[in-house]
Amino acid sequence: MFETKTVKLAVSCIVLLPLTICYGYVECDIKPPETSPSHFYGHANTAMSNELGKYKATQYECMQLCRKDARCLAFTYAADTQECATFDRDSVTGPEHMETVSGVWFYDMRRKRKDFTRNYLGACQAKNKCVNGGLCVNDCSELVYTCVCPTDFYGKFCENEFIHDYEFKSNTVGMSSASNTAFTYKNKHYLVIGGYRYDGACGTPIYRYNNANKLYEHYQDLTGASDVQKVENFTINGQLYILFVADSRIVYVYTFNSLTGFFEQHQAMTTQGACDASYLELTTNHYLLVTNGTSYEVNSTVYRWNFTSNLFVEYAQLPSHGSLSGKIFSVDGIMYAAIANVNGTAAAALEVWKIKENFKTDFHNRFDEWTGENVDTSSVVKIDFELGFGDWTQEDYDDFDWTRNYGQTPSRTSNTGPLNGHSGYTADYYVYIETSDNIYFSTGMSARLKSPVIPKWQHVSLSFFYHMYGATIGTLNVYRTSNLEEELLWTRSGNQGDSWRNAVVQFEKTDDEDNYIVFEGIKGSDFTGDIAIDDIQFGCSRPNEMEPFWTIGIETFTNEGDTYLVAVNPLECAHAIIVYRWDKLSEEFKIHQRIPVEHCPTRSTIFKVGGQVFMIITTSRTESRDVDEDSELYTTSSPIFKLEGSMFVNYGAIPSHECYDNITFFERDGEYFLGQSNKRNANGSTTNPNFNIYQWV
Structure with missing residues (x-):
C-alpha cells in the first residue's frame, strides 16, 4: 500500500567518490591473462587453513579477487578443479597454518621478487605514497590503490590541506547548457554537458579527461539528447547509466557499451512534459521520480528498475500541478517524494508524499489504496x-x-x-x-x-x-x-x-x-x-508555515542524523530560500531557516567536503523582467553558504550568466570540482556561453 502525506510546510564502508569500498573491496574489470604482464611465483603442493573465502575461478581471476580485498595477503589455486581460496595471512605471518596438499599452489601477495608486478601485488602491502595519515586501499585504478584521506586533507596522496575556497580551473566555450554531470567509470573521467537550445537543435557532448594535458577533450556527441534540462548519472549492478530530461517530453537513459567504448541509448520514456528527474537507490531497488511541469493538472511519475528487462517501468503516479522540480529521498528507510508545484489546484506549492510498499499487492491495488492528507485549504x-x-x-x-x-x-x-x-x-x-x-x-x-x-x-x-x-x-x-x-x-x-x-x-x-x-x-x-x-x-506567511509559493527547486541532505529539505522560491526574485528540518515525531518538515539572496534563485546544490557542508544557489537574473540581450540582467552571482551548527551562513559567491540547474560537485583523482552550466555569455547572448570548472581547495 502507498500512504500519501502532504507535509505542511510548517559495515564499515569508506565512501570514495564515485565508488564505495567495503573492507577494501571494489568492482574491477578482470583482464584476460594474455593481456596481463602478471607472473605467478608460489609454493608448490602447499595449502593453508582458515580461508577467507572459496571460489570457482581461473588462476588470474583468483589473484584479482585477492588483490581487491584489503584483508587478503595470500591465495591458493588448484588447477585440476579450478578452485581457489583467499587468506588474511601469508607464509610470513601464518606459517603454522600452512600444510602440504598435492596439486595446490600457494601464492603470497607481498613483494618477494623484483619481477612481481603491481597487477599481482596488493599495492598497499607493497608500497604506496599516501601521506598525512591517508589510508591505502587496494583497487583497480591505474595506480592500483587509493589513498583515503583524513577530513582535513585531499589529493591523490592526501598531500594537500583544505583551505575551503574555490579557484577557477578551466572552461569550455561554445554552447548553452542548463545541466551537467561528471563521473569516473572504468578508470576514465567523463564530463557531460547537457545541450540546451529553445529550438531543440543542440545535442549533448561528452568529454573525457586527458591525464597528459590535464584537459577534458571532446569524446562523443549524443545527438538524441537535446534541449536538456536535467542530467544525472548512477550505477546499477556495476553498470553506469546517464539520465537526461530532454525535449520537455522524453526522459532518456544512456549506458556505456564496453564493446564499442561509447555511450548508447538504453531507454526512452515518453512523459507528459518532464521538467526534472531524481534518482534513488533504496535497499535493493532503484527508483526514478520524473516531475511533469508543462501542464498544471498532470501527474508526476515514479519508476522502478525491473531487473528482468533491465528497464525502468512505471511504478506510481503522484498528483502534481505544474511541477518544475522534484526529489525522491528516504528517511529511516522509508521513501518520500517531494513535489514542487508551480500552480493549479494544489493547496500547497510544495508537497511531500510518503510511499509505503505492500509487496503482496500489485501496482494498481497499491495506487487505489492511497490516502492523501492535504494542506488545509483555508490557508490559501x-x-x-x-x-x-x-x-x-x-x-x-x-x-x-x-x-x-x-x-x-x-x-x-x-x-x-x-x-x-x-x-x-x-x-x-x-x-x-x-x-x-x-x-x-x-x-x-x-x-x-x-x-x-x-x-x-x-x-x-x-x-x-x-x-x-x-x-x-x-x-x-x-x-x-x-x-x-x-x-x-x-x-x-x-x-x-x-x-x-x-x-x-x-x-x-x-x-x-x-x-x-x-x-x-x-x-x-x-x-x-x-x-x-x-x-x-x-x-x-508565518515562519511556521510550510507553503511557499512557486517552488521551482528542491534538494535534500542529511547531517548529523537530521534530514533537511531546501526549497527555492524565485517569485519576483523574492529572496526566498527556505530550509526545512525533518521532525521525526510528527513526520513533517518544519521551517528551520530562511535565507535571503540578492539575485533570482533557481536551484540549490549541497556538497560535503573536508568535513564541512556547503550550499551553492544557482541564479538566473538580477530581477524578474524579460530582456533578450541584456548583459546586466543575466550577469549574476551564485552565492555559497556554509553550514555552521545547523544554520547556513554566507561564505562566498561564484559569477554566473543565467545559471539554471544545480551546479555539479564531483571528485577526480582525489581532488574536488564544481561544474557550472550557463545559458548565456557575458554579453547576455545565448551564443557561445562558457561551461566553467572550479576547483575546491
Missing part, C-alpha cells in the same frame, strides 16, 4: 477566474468594471492585451480592463476588483500574475483595505512587455478590522492600455 485563498469571479466583487464607486475573458483581447491586433491567460492555453480565463471606448472611459478612470475577507492572519503573502502590454498602459495598483484605511502595497505603470509577469507582496494586516485585497486598474491615455491579471492567491 485562490482565484483563477475559470468559473467566474467567485467571491471577488466589482466595487460600486469606481468608474468601470473588470472584464472576464479568454483568448486575446479585442485590441490585441493593435498590440495591447494578452494573447491568452497566464497558463498559455487558449481557453484559460483571466480578467482585464478594456480601454478601447474613449467615449465613456477617459484617462485616469479606474476599475477596482475586491477580494473576499482575508482570513485571520497576521502576516500575509500575496502572489499574482499581471500583463501590461501596450503603448498607452496606465497603472495597476494593489491595496490592502479595511473599513478604516487603505494601504498601497504594490504598483506598476507603463508598458511592461508582452508577457505575463509574477509579483509577490508580503504585508501585515490589522487585527481589529476585516481586511481585503483590491486590484485597481487605471486607464491610460488611449485604447492601447489593456491591463490583465490572473492566478491570484494569498496565504499565511
Whole structure:
C-alpha cells in the first residue's frame, strides 16, 4: 500500500567518490591473462587453513579477487578443479597454518621478487605514497590503490590541506547548457554537458579527461539528447547509466557499451512534459521520480528498475500541478517524494508524499489504496477566474468594471492585451480592463476588483500574475483595505512587455478590522492600455508555515542524523530560500531557516567536503523582467553558504550568466570540482556561453 502525506510546510564502508569500498573491496574489470604482464611465483603442493573465502575461478581471476580485498595477503589455486581460496595471512605471518596438499599452489601477495608486478601485488602491502595519515586501499585504478584521506586533507596522496575556497580551473566555450554531470567509470573521467537550445537543435557532448594535458577533450556527441534540462548519472549492478530530461517530453537513459567504448541509448520514456528527474537507490531497488511541469493538472511519475528487462517501468503516479522540480529521498528507510508545484489546484506549492510498499499487492491495488492528507485549504485563498469571479466583487464607486475573458483581447491586433491567460492555453480565463471606448472611459478612470475577507492572519503573502502590454498602459495598483484605511502595497505603470509577469507582496494586516485585497486598474491615455491579471492567491506567511509559493527547486541532505529539505522560491526574485528540518515525531518538515539572496534563485546544490557542508544557489537574473540581450540582467552571482551548527551562513559567491540547474560537485583523482552550466555569455547572448570548472581547495 502507498500512504500519501502532504507535509505542511510548517559495515564499515569508506565512501570514495564515485565508488564505495567495503573492507577494501571494489568492482574491477578482470583482464584476460594474455593481456596481463602478471607472473605467478608460489609454493608448490602447499595449502593453508582458515580461508577467507572459496571460489570457482581461473588462476588470474583468483589473484584479482585477492588483490581487491584489503584483508587478503595470500591465495591458493588448484588447477585440476579450478578452485581457489583467499587468506588474511601469508607464509610470513601464518606459517603454522600452512600444510602440504598435492596439486595446490600457494601464492603470497607481498613483494618477494623484483619481477612481481603491481597487477599481482596488493599495492598497499607493497608500497604506496599516501601521506598525512591517508589510508591505502587496494583497487583497480591505474595506480592500483587509493589513498583515503583524513577530513582535513585531499589529493591523490592526501598531500594537500583544505583551505575551503574555490579557484577557477578551466572552461569550455561554445554552447548553452542548463545541466551537467561528471563521473569516473572504468578508470576514465567523463564530463557531460547537457545541450540546451529553445529550438531543440543542440545535442549533448561528452568529454573525457586527458591525464597528459590535464584537459577534458571532446569524446562523443549524443545527438538524441537535446534541449536538456536535467542530467544525472548512477550505477546499477556495476553498470553506469546517464539520465537526461530532454525535449520537455522524453526522459532518456544512456549506458556505456564496453564493446564499442561509447555511450548508447538504453531507454526512452515518453512523459507528459518532464521538467526534472531524481534518482534513488533504496535497499535493493532503484527508483526514478520524473516531475511533469508543462501542464498544471498532470501527474508526476515514479519508476522502478525491473531487473528482468533491465528497464525502468512505471511504478506510481503522484498528483502534481505544474511541477518544475522534484526529489525522491528516504528517511529511516522509508521513501518520500517531494513535489514542487508551480500552480493549479494544489493547496500547497510544495508537497511531500510518503510511499509505503505492500509487496503482496500489485501496482494498481497499491495506487487505489492511497490516502492523501492535504494542506488545509483555508490557508490559501485562490482565484483563477475559470468559473467566474467567485467571491471577488466589482466595487460600486469606481468608474468601470473588470472584464472576464479568454483568448486575446479585442485590441490585441493593435498590440495591447494578452494573447491568452497566464497558463498559455487558449481557453484559460483571466480578467482585464478594456480601454478601447474613449467615449465613456477617459484617462485616469479606474476599475477596482475586491477580494473576499482575508482570513485571520497576521502576516500575509500575496502572489499574482499581471500583463501590461501596450503603448498607452496606465497603472495597476494593489491595496490592502479595511473599513478604516487603505494601504498601497504594490504598483506598476507603463508598458511592461508582452508577457505575463509574477509579483509577490508580503504585508501585515490589522487585527481589529476585516481586511481585503483590491486590484485597481487605471486607464491610460488611449485604447492601447489593456491591463490583465490572473492566478491570484494569498496565504499565511508565518515562519511556521510550510507553503511557499512557486517552488521551482528542491534538494535534500542529511547531517548529523537530521534530514533537511531546501526549497527555492524565485517569485519576483523574492529572496526566498527556505530550509526545512525533518521532525521525526510528527513526520513533517518544519521551517528551520530562511535565507535571503540578492539575485533570482533557481536551484540549490549541497556538497560535503573536508568535513564541512556547503550550499551553492544557482541564479538566473538580477530581477524578474524579460530582456533578450541584456548583459546586466543575466550577469549574476551564485552565492555559497556554509553550514555552521545547523544554520547556513554566507561564505562566498561564484559569477554566473543565467545559471539554471544545480551546479555539479564531483571528485577526480582525489581532488574536488564544481561544474557550472550557463545559458548565456557575458554579453547576455545565448551564443557561445562558457561551461566553467572550479576547483575546491
